[in-house]
Amino acid sequence: MSSTAASAEHLLPASPAALLEVRGVAKRFGTRDVLKDISLNVASGEFLTLLGESGSGKTTLLRLIAGFEQPTSGQIWMSGERLDTLPPYKRRVNTVFQNYALFPHLSVRENVSYGLRVKKTSPKEIGGRVDEALRMVKMQEFAASRPSKLSGGQQQRVALARALINRPQLLLLDEPLSALDANLRKQMQSELKALQRELGITFLFVTHDQEEAMALSDRIALLRDGALEQVASPREIYAHPATAYTAEFIGQTNLLRGEIRRSIVTCGVLRWPLEDADGPATFSLRPEAIRLCSDGKRQTSEVKFHGTVRQQIYGGATELLEVDCGADQLLRVRLPASGLITGENDFVFTLADAIRVKE
Amino acid sequence: MYSRAYKTLASLPPLLWVGLFLLLPYVLMFAHSFWTVREGAVVHEWNLSNYLTLISNPVYADVLFRTMRIAASVTLCSLLLGYPLAYYLSFHAGARKELLYQLVIVPLWVSYLVRGYAWKTILGSEGVLNGFLQYLHLTQEPVAFLLYSPFAVVLVLTHIYTPFVFLPIYAALEHIPRPLVEASQDLGAGSAQTFFRVILPLSLPGLLAGATFAFVLSLGDFLAPLLVGGASGTMIANVVQSLFGAAFDWPLGAAISVCILIITISLLFLSERLEKRWSFK
Numbered sequence: 001m002s003s004t005a006a007s008a009e010h011l012l013p014a015s016p017a018a019l020l021e022v023r024g025v026a027k028r029f030g031t032r033d034v035l036k037d038i039s040l041n042v043a044s045g046e047f048l049t050l051l052g053e054s055g056s057g058k059t060t061l062l063r064l065i066a067g068f069e070q071p072t073s074g075q076i077w078m079s080g081e082r083l084d085t086l087p088p089y090k091r092r093v094n095t096v097f098q099n100y101a102l103f104p105h106l107s108v109r110e111n112v113s114y115g116l117r118v119k120k121t122s123p124k125e126i127g128g129r130v131d132e133a134l135r136m137v138k139m140q141e142f143a144a145s146r147p148s149k150l151s152g153g154q155q156q157r158v159a160l161a162r163a164l165i166n167r168p169q170l171l172l173l174d175e176p177l178s179a180l181d182a183n184l185r186k187q188m189q190s191e192l193k194a195l196q197r198e199l200g201i202t203f204l205f206v207t208h209d210q211e212e213a214m215a216l217s218d219r220i221a222l223l224r225d226g227a228l229e230q231v232a233s234p235r236e237i238y239a240h241p242a243t244a245y246t247a248e249f250i251g252q253t254n255l256l257r258g259e260i261r262r263s264i265v266t267c268g269v270l271r272w273p274l275e276d277a278d279g280p281a282t283f284s285l286r287p288e289a290i291r292l293c294s295d296g297k298r299q300t301s302e303v304k305f306h307g308t309v310r311q312q313i314y315g316g317a318t319e320l321l322e323v324d325c326g327a328d329q330l331l332r333v334r335l336p337a338s339g340l341i342t343g344e345n346d347f348v349f350t351l352a353d354a355i356r357v358k359e
Numbered sequence: 360m361y362s363r364a365y366k367t368l369a370s371l372p373p374l375l376w377v378g379l380f381l382l383l384p385y386v387l388m389f390a391h392s393f394w395t396v397r398e399g400a401v402v403h404e405w406n407l408s409n410y411l412t413l414i415s416n417p418v419y420a421d422v423l424f425r426t427m428r429i430a431a432s433v434t435l436c437s438l439l440l441g442y443p444l445a446y447y448l449s450f451h452a453g454a455r456k457e458l459l460y461q462l463v464i465v466p467l468w469v470s471y472l473v474r475g476y477a478w479k480t481i482l483g484s485e486g487v488l489n490g491f492l493q494y495l496h497l498t499q500e501p502v503a504f505l506l507y508s509p510f511a512v513v514l515v516l517t518h519i520y521t522p523f524v525f526l527p528i529y530a531a532l533e534h535i536p537r538p539l540v541e542a543s544q545d546l547g548a549g550s551a552q553t554f555f556r557v558i559l560p561l562s563l564p565g566l567l568a569g570a571t572f573a574f575v576l577s578l579g580d581f582l583a584p585l586l587v588g589g590a591s592g593t594m595i596a597n598v599v600q601s602l603f604g605a606a607f608d609w610p611l612g613a614a615i616s617v618c619i620l621i622i623t624i625s626l627l628f629l630s631e632r633l634e635k636r637w638s639f640k
């Protein structure tokens with residue numbers, strides 16, 4: 001079953017390549033448990049995204065790793081050394097802040113060189129490395145500008161250069177693209193990904209945007225109410241969501257709630273065979289797993305149903321149908337765009353595409 | 360939209376107020392400074408004799424310099440007290456912040472005179488401090504310089520004006536976005552480096568505003584020297600006061616006032632220019 005594969009992945013013992021190990025970390029603010037017993041490994045060179053709604057604890061986890069907060073219990077290790085007992089300025093971790101947090105009284109060059117200057121690096125080396133960092137983010141010509149004179153995207157680049165110039169083992173990014181408009185965000189996403197590949201630095205990225213998480217990450221750690229819901233690669237988490245929450249959070253889905261009795265699943269008007277114990281069951285069926293069945297025939301591995309198209313939403317390459325299968329059961333169906341579809345139609349989906357999920 | 364007549368009517372009272380109670384007195388003061396006194400009456404003859412007296416008689420320059428020394432000392436002392444206090448409240452006071460803030464503000468509600476007299480009872484030869492020193496046998500005789508000295512003036516003025524220095528600094532510190540402090544630590548700076556490289560530069564406009572308050576207010580103060588200054592602690596405002604009062608030489612008093620006004624306005628102007636240059640919003 002897919003769910004066991006996914007949950008087994010974060011129960012694995014620390015792999016030798018693990019750069020960061022979060023071991024049973026919990027964080028409580030007053031009476032509120034913001035994080036509950038989080039265990040997570042981040043491999044060296046990995047791009048891992050902490051994904052979750054606001055209030056899920058993703059930013060708190062990032063702040064614990066950066067050192068701005070102390071865990072209530074648990075430990076954090078990096079490269080075989082205890083990290084959570086060190087003050088922030090002694091950690092080989094750098095952060096790109098949500099609103100960039102550039103120093104307003106310093107020029108771009110002074111902002112970028114800040115980390116080297118506080119560590120008393122020689123002026124000669126600072127000069128070379130600042131030029132290199134500014135070149136990397138294509139901001140050489142703005143070296144003398146004040147941050148207030150820059151656009152959001154440019155400030156973003158400066159914040160990246162300022163963090164990366166310190167050659168951190170781990171870069172933390174706290175919703176760095178959320179303040180940018182849609183086009184710029186897409187562009188920065190691909191630049192960020194390219195930069196990460198080129199530098200080979202481990203990125204721990206926080207976002208609430210599941211599309212962004214899918215586009216960038218090697219693995220996604222989905223947080224819900226302070227606990228890890230699922231940790232898996234984007235493909236795995238989309239194709240095999242472990243829980244109903246994951247299935248609905250990542251992409252669109254139809255959640256089918258029904259029950260199994262004598263090896264037959266019944267979800268509203270849909271019925272198909274499944275060898276499993278009797279009891280209630282929930283399935284996730286992606287809209288694109290459903291196809292039109294124009295000839296009315298189905299294979300033995302398929303489920304056929306009859307429904308009325310209530311609404312058709314055109315989306316360029318695809319269109320989304322809302323199909324009423326009777327008894328108030330609405331299913332969303334995504335088809336390749338091919339003109340108007342109305343009235344009653346037959347639809348099919350493959351049995352294997354109905355993914356059993358936990359509630 | 361309001362009609363033109365309404366606008367004119369509405370702006371009349373404040374204009375009258377400013378004209379009657381601010382502009383007119385200044386004009387009168389300015390005019391007086393070019394007149395003279397003869398046989399106990401002000402003579403409306405235009406000349407520069409008052410200003411020449413100020414330059415030729417070293418007494419006035421001495422008092423003016425002493426006044427500026429005292430004002431500078433008050434500024435320095437209240438900065439040394441006010442800045443650390445504001446820094447502690449803004450960054451480290453946690454839950455006690457509100458209470459401590461109120462405690463700093465409360466003395467502002469107590470009359471200046473009461474606070475001045477309180478210091479007399481503390482500093483005087485029969486005062487609390489001397490009594491304590493003698494009780495400890497640290498001194499045999501009362502320590503004289505505690506009261507009726509420039510030291511006493513600086514002490515009282517520092518006590519009175521420290522909240523005025525504290526407030527703008529506190530406001531400036533509160534406006535520093537906390538992620539900037541975290542960014543500094545994140546980039547490897549400890550507390551001291553973060554303070555000198557980020558917090559202090561960003562609070563400079565507040566510091567300057569506070570310093571200007573303390574200096575300008577001390578410069579024109581006449582109550583503290585009157586209460587605790589004695590002869591050696593006399594300040595320029597006391598001279599003006601006696602010229603307008605007992606000495607009945609309004610023109611000379613007006614000339615000194617014009618000089619103080621020029622100094623004050625130049626300081627405010629300079630301070631505003633610097634504040635603009637140091638703010639990064």
